[in-house]
Amino acid sequence: MRQNYLIGVDLGGTNTVFGIVDGEGNIIKEDSVKTQSFPRVEDFVEACAQCVEPLIEGVGGMEVIGGMGIGAPNANYYTGTIEEAPNLPWKGKVPLAKLLSERLHLDVVMTNDANAAAMGEMAYGAAKGMRNFVVITLGTGVGSGIVIDGKLVYGSDGFAGELGHMIVDRSAEARLCGCGRRGCLETYCSARGIVRTAQDFIDAGRMTLLSEVGELSSYEIYKAAKQGDEVALETFRITGETLGKACADITTFCSPEAYIFFGGPMRASEFIMPSIISSYNEQVMPIYRHRCKFLVSELMDKNAAVLGAAALKV
Amino acid sequence: MRQNYLIGVDLGGTNTVFGIVDGEGNIIKEDSVKTQSFPRVEDFVEACAQCVEPLIEGVGGMEVIGGMGIGAPNANYYTGTIEEAPNLPWKGKVPLAKLLSERLHLDVVMTNDANAAAMGEMAYGAAKGMRNFVVITLGTGVGSGIVIDGKLVYGSDGFAGELGHMIVDRSAEARLCGCGRRGCLETYCSARGIVRTAQDFIDAGRMTLLSEVGELSSYEIYKAAKQGDEVALETFRITGETLGKACADITTFCSPEAYIFFGGPMRASEFIMPSIISSYNEQVMPIYRHRCKFLVSELMDKNAAVLGAAALKV
Numbered sequence: 001m002r003q004n005y006l007i008g009v010d011l012g013g014t015n016t017v018f019g020i021v022d023g024e025g026n027i028i029k030e031d032s033v034k035t036q037s038f039p040r041v042e043d044f045v046e047a048c049a050q051c052v053e054p055l056i057e058g059v060g061g062m063e064v065i066g067g068m069g070i071g072a073p074n075a076n077y078y079t080g081t082i083e084e085a086p087n088l089p090w091k092g093k094v095p096l097a098k099l100l101s102e103r104l105h106l107d108v109v110m111t112n113d114a115n116a117a118a119m120g121e122m123a124y125g126a127a128k129g130m131r132n133f134v135v136i137t138l139g140t141g142v143g144s145g146i147v148i149d150g151k152l153v154y155g156s157d158g159f160a161g162e163l164g165h166m167i168v169d170r171s172a173e174a175r176l177c178g179c180g181r182r183g184c185l186e187t188y189c190s191a192r193g194i195v196r197t198a199q200d201f202i203d204a205g206r207m208t209l210l211s212e213v214g215e216l217s218s219y220e221i222y223k224a225a226k227q228g229d230e231v232a233l234e235t236f237r238i239t240g241e242t243l244g245k246a247c248a249d250i251t252t253f254c255s256p257e258a259y260i261f262f263g264g265p266m267r268a269s270e271f272i273m274p275s276i277i278s279s280y281n282e283q284v285m286p287i288y289r290h291r292c293k294f295l296v297s298e299l300m301d302k303n304a305a306v307l308g309a310a311a312l313k314v
Numbered sequence: 315m316r317q318n319y320l321i322g323v324d325l326g327g328t329n330t331v332f333g334i335v336d337g338e339g340n341i342i343k344e345d346s347v348k349t350q351s352f353p354r355v356e357d358f359v360e361a362c363a364q365c366v367e368p369l370i371e372g373v374g375g376m377e378v379i380g381g382m383g384i385g386a387p388n389a390n391y392y393t394g395t396i397e398e399a400p401n402l403p404w405k406g407k408v409p410l411a412k413l414l415s416e417r418l419h420l421d422v423v424m425t426n427d428a429n430a431a432a433m434g435e436m437a438y439g440a441a442k443g444m445r446n447f448v449v450i451t452l453g454t455g456v457g458s459g460i461v462i463d464g465k466l467v468y469g470s471d472g473f474a475g476e477l478g479h480m481i482v483d484r485s486a487e488a489r490l491c492g493c494g495r496r497g498c499l500e501t502y503c504s505a506r507g508i509v510r511t512a513q514d515f516i517d518a519g520r521m522t523l524l525s526e527v528g529e530l531s532s533y534e535i536y537k538a539a540k541q542g543d544e545v546a547l548e549t550f551r552i553t554g555e556t557l558g559k560a561c562a563d564i565t566t567f568c569s570p571e572a573y574i575f576f577g578g579p580m581r582a583s584e585f586i587m588p589s590i591i592s593s594y595n596e597q598v599m600p601i602y603r604h605r606c607k608f609l610v611s612e613l614m615d616k617n618a619a620v621l622g623a624a625a626l627k628v
Binding site: 131132133146148149151154155156157159162163165166167168169170171180245248249250253254255256285288291 | 444445446447460462463465467468469470471472473474475476477478479480481482483484485493494495559562563564566567568569570571597599600601602605
């Protein structure tokens with residue numbers, strides 16, 4: 001019998017979501033467990049099994065399942081382990097792929113969220129038919145998944161693709177990053193980095209609708225930009241410029257067919273994208289100019305994390 | 315009969331060198347033609363054939379030849395063409411791989427010099443047994459060959475791997491590059507860039523043995539460094555620091571097992587390498603620290619360009 005379905009797992013700090021995904025990229029069954037309820041990883045594995053087994057039965061049993069892919073923070077593809085993930089309850093190196101594989105008698109592969117997002121775009125989204133592209137995820141941090149010649153780049157140790165930690169500002173006053181260094185891309189272009197850019201304008205006394213907002217967010221900045229607020233517009237322009245110059249450097253590495261941007265701030269793509277494109281084409285080496293596509297994820301209205309994880313087994 | 319030999323071709327602005335390479339990476343026969351003597355590419359192809367055919371006969375004829383690899387400036391692996399190479403006599407896109415393949419009845423592949431160097435290191439040099447590494451060539455410019463999962467990275471269009479044009483200095487006074495932009499790695503770390511660093515110290519009135527040198531070169535700077543000359547030592551220290559910080563960014567991309575440096579300036583590796591390593595480990599994201607090897611090419615005393623080109627067919 002054909003193995004028509006894949007299981008995608010979005011392992012997050014709050015919920016772990018299981019989805020049964022069909023060949024067209026539809027999530028046809030879904031359920032979840034509370035990640036934090038299981039301080040012992042063995043209990044978590046058992047809870048996962050009890051959650052997913054009814055889903056599997058519901059589509060016809062194990063014979064129709066092609067495997068399980070997991071997107072998880074700090075996951076290492078090569079070892080199938082989660083390593084020192086700050087927002088998960090288990091410490092040290094957790095061999096989760098092996099534990100789940102043994103419990104469920106399934107092939108299980110695991111990688112980080114941004115890599116899963118890249119596989120999701122290739123299987124079901126904006127990168128269909130592409131073999132060389134880079135997905136950049138703008139969230140709490142900036143993540144990336146790099147696909148070269150149809151394959152995810154994992155590097156020598158499984159830790160490749162951390163483009164959020166390229167240095168885009170080498171000046172002494174560059175922003176401090178959570179990784180302990182200064183000037184990382186994510187300090188400017190993550191959702192937090194974007195808020196910080198706007199906050200800096202407010203602190204400098206610039207007139208803006210945003211002064212009246214209780215808690216700044218990229219969505220509040222988007223709403224202000226829609227109303228023509230100069231500070232909001234400039235915030236997105238700077239965000240796009242910074243992404244554009246980072247992409248100009250990334251292109252010297254892998255000359256991708258496209259960059260695909262994913263995440264909450266890309267709801268404001270009408271303001272960010274033109275600035276990414278013009279900054280990139282101004283700053284990239286001449287041989288690469290005007291040859292690259294800049295796209296918004298096509299999975300943002302779907303459960304991209306589950307689809308991306310399932311796509312690891314496509 | 316086994317195909318025991320490969321043909322490596324180093325196509326340069328002055329000479330085009332042909333070598334017959336055995337399975338252990340020895341060049342057992344070699345000959346060359348003058349590239350500039352053939353303004354018409356058809357005549358060049360005929361001259362190449364007449365040069366290489368006797369070499370082939372000398373090892374037992376076509377049956378023992380596994381193919382031909384060419385390293386050439388501005389060569390595109392995908393199309394087998396040389397495109398607008400400033401130092402070659404033919405203009406436009408030249409389909410050299412096809413022309414030579416048809417004339418010689420051989421499989422012919424072609425790529426740029428730095429990519430060929432990377433394949434050479436993997437087949438015969440410092441990267442033997444590695445599947446993820448980056449070769450950086452320091453010459454007139456700075457070139458690079460990136461190997462991920464055992465394969466050269468060509469990108470969507472064949473133009474990947476131009477790390478000499480990563481921007482390492484975004485300040486207004488950054489050095490102008492031949493590509494028309496400012497702050498490219500090669501403006502600091504090519505042989506010319508290194509000379510320029512030393513010249514800047516001389517122009518600023520620093521005391522140095524180098525003031526008395528007629529024509530500055532990385533070799534003259536090396537000799538001065540050997541004598542403890544402060545300016546020469548500082549020149550190499552700055553070169554290494556700049557390479558180290560570029561590598562720190564490259565690691566976020568592909569997390570290689572090693573960086574391998576090739577080219578004339580690496581004769582001074584005793585002065586450059588410690589600075590590369592300390593700068594890298596200071597500047598790289600903490601998860602990558604002290605995990606990467608920094609090596610000097612093992613092909614610098616051999617004909618690396620011919621070996622690298624042959625290795626394209628390994």
